[in-house]
Amino acid sequence: MPRPTAPAAPPESSRWLAWLVWAAAGGFVLYQFVLQASTTVMQADLIRSFHIDEVGFGVISAEFYTTYLLLQMPAGVIVARFGPRRVMAAGLLLCALASLLFGLAPTRGVAEAARILMGVGAAPAVVSTLILGARWFPPEKFALIAGLTEMLGMVGGAVGQEVLGATVHHMGWRASMVGGAAMGLALAAFAWIMVRDRPQTTPHPQPEEPRPRLGEALASLGPLLTNRALWINGLVTGLLFAIITAFGLGWGVPFLELRLDASLPTASFACSLLFWGSALGLPAAGWLEHRIGTRKPIVWISGLISLGLTCALFYLPGLGITSGCVLIFVLGVTLSGYVMGFAATPDLVKPSQHGPAMAFTNMMALLIGGWFMQPLIGWLLVRKSGQPAEEAYGKTLDLATYQEGLTLLPLGMAAALVLLAFLPETGRRRRTTA
Numbered sequence: 001m002p003r004p005t006a007p008a009a010p011p012e013s014s015r016w017l018a019w020l021v022w023a024a025a026g027g028f029v030l031y032q033f034v035l036q037a038s039t040t041v042m043q044a045d046l047i048r049s050f051h052i053d054e055v056g057f058g059v060i061s062a063e064f065y066t067t068y069l070l071l072q073m074p075a076g077v078i079v080a081r082f083g084p085r086r087v088m089a090a091g092l093l094l095c096a097l098a099s100l101l102f103g104l105a106p107t108r109g110v111a112e113a114a115r116i117l118m119g120v121g122a123a124p125a126v127v128s129t130l131i132l133g134a135r136w137f138p139p140e141k142f143a144l145i146a147g148l149t150e151m152l153g154m155v156g157g158a159v160g161q162e163v164l165g166a167t168v169h170h171m172g173w174r175a176s177m178v179g180g181a182a183m184g185l186a187l188a189a190f191a192w193i194m195v196r197d198r199p200q201t202t203p204h205p206q207p208e209e210p211r212p213r214l215g216e217a218l219a220s221l222g223p224l225l226t227n228r229a230l231w232i233n234g235l236v237t238g239l240l241f242a243i244i245t246a247f248g249l250g251w252g253v254p255f256l257e258l259r260l261d262a263s264l265p266t267a268s269f270a271c272s273l274l275f276w277g278s279a280l281g282l283p284a285a286g287w288l289e290h291r292i293g294t295r296k297p298i299v300w301i302s303g304l305i306s307l308g309l310t311c312a313l314f315y316l317p318g319l320g321i322t323s324g325c326v327l328i329f330v331l332g333v334t335l336s337g338y339v340m341g342f343a344a345t346p347d348l349v350k351p352s353q354h355g356p357a358m359a360f361t362n363m364m365a366l367l368i369g370g371w372f373m374q375p376l377i378g379w380l381l382v383r384k385s386g387q388p389a390e391e392a393y394g395k396t397l398d399l400a401t402y403q404e405g406l407t408l409l410p411l412g413m414a415a416a417l418v419l420l421a422f423l424p425e426t427g428r429r430r431r432t433t434a
Contacts, residue, residue, distance in 0.1 A: 014199060018136040022145065024194035025129040026152045027187045028088055032122035033156025034164060035095060035180065036064055037249065039115075041165035042173040049173075050108040063112050065370055067119030069363055075124040076359030080352070083197040084128040089188050091128075094121030096184025103177030126153070127359040134346055134354060135198050140290055143343035147286025150339050151279045154332075157249065158275035165268075224356055229348045232423045234361050237341030238368030239416035240303060243310060243409055244335070245369030248274045251377055255406065258399045259313075260324045270325050277332020285336040286343070294427035295340040299420055302337025307413045309334060314403055314410070341365070347426035373408055380405040 039061040047057055079087050098117035105111040133145035167176045256267040309331040349357040384401045
């Protein structure tokens with residue numbers, strides 16, 4: 001009996017094209033994270049421009065998440081129906097329009113509407129990029145692609161705090177947002193030119209599945225939402241990622257001002273190291289999964305180390321600025337095991353459900369830390385201090401109050417490690433030996 005021959009490797013040109021397609025899509029991920037974090041560095045300017053207080057600023061900032069999170073599952077359905085290329089181009093154009101509208105906004109209401117439109121346009125960014133990664137790269141490389149995709153998001157978060165902050169300082173917030181609109185238009189053109197929904201030049205191209213009707217795609221969400229493993233995977237991912245959303249994008253800077261006895265610029269820099277560490281660790285986690293073929297051990301080890309580092313950051317006495325910065329950067333690196341939740345998602349559902357399922361995981365990652373833990377920590381701080389909510393941000397609280405409120409984050413990480421025991425292994429080694 002003749003020995004079966006291995007499939008021929010794709011030509012070098014196809015591999016380069018796959019990376020170009022991913023890069024064009026990944027630009028959308030980076031751009032939407034910059035928009036997401038942009039209001040952080042504009043707080044004082046927005047308060048003065050629209051004659052609002054800190055509460056009004058919080059509403060403007062949060063409007064992005066309102067539509068972004070609500071549209072994650074529908075975005076997955078729309079991408080499955082119309083294809084990533086068209087949806088990405090439309091989303092980037094809408095983000096560019098919203099950025100322009102925000103930069104020219106004469107009133108608070110217009111600014112809020114612009115932030116809502118940003119969330120609508122940005123909703124398909126991550127899911128489109130992950131779907132293209134799954135289609136253009138072999139399955140054993142998907143964890144690496146997921147890690148690189150998340151890395152771009154972390155770079156966007158850091159750029160939103162550092163580079164955009166300098167731009168706002170020199171050019172003003174309105175000119176910066178108009179420049180952001182021009183960037184969105186350029187990315188939309190690049191995505192339209194470079195992105196193709198599926199590879200067509202490989203020796204054995206994947207047969208294109210018929211695109212479901214919109215009604216059929218929406219009906220498929222029912223079985224998806226009853227998938228127990230998908231829920232556990234989303235909870236584990238969200239509880240681990242909460243240190244990014246609730247701390248890095250929320251209460252991190254005011255806490256570090258007190259914890260490290262640092263100025264606002266120094267505390268902002270220290271907090272940004274969480275994103276830079278994750279940017280380094282995410283592709284490393286994907287590469288490691290590709291080498292060892294399993295995912296749960298990566299999550300176990302990274303989660304345990306991150307839990308210990310988080311407790312040290314919050315409670316270890318005598319922490320200085322240098323040691324604190326090093327600790328935060330290493331925490332960002334070790335935290336990167338959360339990306340295994342994105343890598344596992346396609347293996348937990350049917351191929352026709354990949355888009356909505358990955359959108360669900362992305363939604364859970366932001367929902368738990370952004371919508372749930374961040375305001376809950378604020379409520380705990382206000383309750384502990386007995387101060388009005390608008391005074392709970394900044395240095396009006398003492399360190400012990402912050403430490404008590406932030407205890408929610410290590411407790412969530414510990415809960416994620418417990419839930420991980422109920423999640424099946426989905427790595428390559430498991431699939432090949434099953």
